Amino acid sequence: MKKLAVLIWVVVLAGAALGANDTALLKFVVIRDYNGKPIRNASVVLHPVKKDGKQSKGGLELKADAEGKTSFDGVPYGKLRIQVLAPGFQTFGEDYEVNQPTMEITVKMKRPQEQYSVYTDRPAEEKKEEKPQ
Numbered sequence: 001m002k003k004l005a006v007l008i009w010v011v012v013l014a015g016a017a018l019g020a021n022d023t024a025l026l027k028f029v030v031i032r033d034y035n036g037k038p039i040r041n042a043s044v045v046l047h048p049v050k051k052d053g054k055q056s057k058g059g060l061e062l063k064a065d066a067e068g069k070t071s072f073d074g075v076p077y078g079k080l081r082i083q084v085l086a087p088g089f090q091t092f093g094e095d096y097e098v099n100q101p102t103m104e105i106t107v108k109m110k111r112p113q114e115q116y117s118v119y120t121d122r123p124a125e126e127k128k129e130e131k132p133q
Contacts, residue, residue: 022077025102030068030084033108038068042086042109046072049079049095084109 030042042064048056062070077098082105084092089109096105 023074024077024098024100025071025073026075026080026098027071027102027104028062028064028069028082028084029104029106030064030070030086031106031108032089033110038064038066039086039089039109040064040066040068042068042084042089042107044070044107045083045085046075047081047083048076049081053079055081082107088112 028044030039044062047059050056064070075098080098081095084107092107
């Protein structure tokens with residue numbers, strides 16, 4: 001399935017390259033939000049987006065190197081959904097309009113935030129205060 005998605009992506013890119021000169025070089029840098037250090041082996045996933053705003057089938061996954069960098073040449077102009085995943089960080093996702101021959105995108109990954117739930121027990125001190133006397 002993954003090979004088929006990559007094959008479709010390559011065919012789309014090849015068709016765009018043959019039909020027009022409107023392709024771009026995308027460069028990515030993935031860094032930590034809190035200290036600016038690179039994140040190695042982060043996955044950068046590129047998904048084409050249709051005119052109606054829905055994600056097209058297929059896509060391409062890139063891996064960041066030790067310096068948090070990766071790139072891809074031959075991306076057709078238009079809307080592109082970029083998703084970045086790295087263990088221990090919140091997933092990043094945003095749509096970009098590819099409209100220049102070269103684009104550099106820096107992604108600042110955040111640590112996971114604490115989750116709150118109405119189903120968890122409150123600390124014992126809060127329970128004691130609510131008891132009628």
